[in-house]
Amino acid sequence: MADAIAVLNAGSSSIKYSLFLLRGDALELTLRGQVEGLYTRPRFIAKDKDGELLEETTWAEGVEMGHAGALDHLVPYVRRHLGRDNLAAIGHRVVHGGMDFDAPVRVTPAVVQQLRRFVPLAPLHQPHNLAAIDIVLQRLPDLPQVACFDTSFHRGNPEVAQMFALPAQFHAEGVRRYGFHGLSYEYLASVLPDVDERAAQGRTVVLHLGNGASMCALQGGRSVASTMGFTAVDGLPMGTRCGAVDPGVILYLMDQRGMDVRAIEKLVYQQSGLLGVSGISSDMRALLASDDARARTAIDLYVYRIRRELGSLAAALGGLDAIVFTAGIGEHAAFIRERVCADAAWLGVELDPAANAKGGPRISVAGSRASAWVVPTNEELMIARHARALVAGSGRSVR
Numbered sequence: 001m002a003d004a005i006a007v008l009n010a011g012s013s014s015i016k017y018s019l020f021l022l023r024g025d026a027l028e029l030t031l032r033g034q035v036e037g038l039y040t041r042p043r044f045i046a047k048d049k050d051g052e053l054l055e056e057t058t059w060a061e062g063v064e065m066g067h068a069g070a071l072d073h074l075v076p077y078v079r080r081h082l083g084r085d086n087l088a089a090i091g092h093r094v095v096h097g098g099m100d101f102d103a104p105v106r107v108t109p110a111v112v113q114q115l116r117r118f119v120p121l122a123p124l125h126q127p128h129n130l131a132a133i134d135i136v137l138q139r140l141p142d143l144p145q146v147a148c149f150d151t152s153f154h155r156g157n158p159e160v161a162q163m164f165a166l167p168a169q170f171h172a173e174g175v176r177r178y179g180f181h182g183l184s185y186e187y188l189a190s191v192l193p194d195v196d197e198r199a200a201q202g203r204t205v206v207l208h209l210g211n212g213a214s215m216c217a218l219q220g221g222r223s224v225a226s227t228m229g230f231t232a233v234d235g236l237p238m239g240t241r242c243g244a245v246d247p248g249v250i251l252y253l254m255d256q257r258g259m260d261v262r263a264i265e266k267l268v269y270q271q272s273g274l275l276g277v278s279g280i281s282s283d284m285r286a287l288l289a290s291d292d293a294r295a296r297t298a299i300d301l302y303v304y305r306i307r308r309e310l311g312s313l314a315a316a317l318g319g320l321d322a323i324v325f326t327a328g329i330g331e332h333a334a335f336i337r338e339r340v341c342a343d344a345a346w347l348g349v350e351l352d353p354a355a356n357a358k359g360g361p362r363i364s365v366a367g368s369r370a371s372a373w374v375v376p377t378n379e380e381l382m383i384a385r386h387a388r389a390l391v392a393g394s395g396r397s398v399r
């Protein structure tokens, strides 16, 4: 019988989960998987520590399982797998930590109450993150839970990178650029020294291209700027989110089209991005497989916005040594990587097409002035590391 840490990572289109056994100082992966396509085509998978498929269940296209349905499926499975091992803690990804949470924290009812204030700032994530925490608080109140935030990794950004040019009082009360996907970037920064010394030490842009998408400028492994802002709707176009739009568009929609807050929220979070532009799907796989001109337009816009943001982040860094692709699209869509790298030729990126087709890790040619890489992210491992440190560091036994 061993102690185990379970991790839940509720993204906008998926719930990813992992189970780790505590072996002395080491975290030993024993189960990993996800329920993906929660609002398009749900699919549950479970893999063992070697990546061998243990179970796969798929549902029909158009089934909207949602986050609650996914948890209903997932929890009994993880519980069965746990067997006689002892669940010592649960680590959760919580997307928004606001100004107060610049590091992971042990969950208490008071913490949950504080985090609930950020639900309007992350409507696709925060309610689901907190729902899972709430269920555990009710059913297993003594089980240590740790909340790890997407925003924490960026809290050390230079002041100007965190500011909007609004009257100063708004900045003081927390209306500022936070940035997200921080657990993913923190994980990548932790493994880059094993991938490439120059990428780890130098000026590196990581492209986290999933259903949510953002990019982060790392200087020596520390975040100095990113594309998301006050909320996770800013920056790049995403599966269903619009990314950066002129605030004047919102004013126009309210004033001239009579749209209220809820209608605009739905528009910018759920009806825009790849789905809105293509009118076909939020799922990059579906768009890449389509020969519809609207799918092509959506992909063109996606790649164009990445090109623009890459220039902006390279400017923030004062140059570029490496780019790193990660998350669902970044790890698996060779065609998107090829287009992004072609657009980045002016920054010194020279793609190696064969390496790109193979999926890396290095996808640039040997002499490329700026190198390019594919490195799978692992937000769940990052969360487990934090959970272990916090629970063990609390002076209490994890049992």
Ligand SMILES: Nc1ncnc2c1ncn2[C@@H]1O[C@H](COP(=O)(O)OP(=O)(O)O)[C@@H](O)[C@H]1O
Pocket (backbone or CB within 6 Å): 011, 012, 013, 014, 036, 209, 210, 211, 212, 239, 282, 283, 284, 285, 286, 288, 327, 328, 329, 332, 333
């Ligand atoms: N083989 C693939 N080719 C292209 N895109 C893929 C592939 N596998 C997954 N994706 C895309 O990755 C995205 C989901 O990424 P993921 O990081 O899992 O999302 P999230 O964590 O935001 O829910 C979807 O747009 C999906 O189409």
Ligand SMILES: CC(=O)OP(=O)(O)O
Pocket (backbone or CB within 6 Å): 010, 011, 012, 013, 095, 125, 150, 180, 181, 210, 211, 212, 213, 232
């Ligand atoms: C912050 C965010 O957009 O997360 P995800 O990509 O998991 O939806």
Ligand SMILES: [Mg+2]
Pocket (backbone or CB within 6 Å): 011, 012, 210, 211, 212
């Ligand atoms: Mg994600």
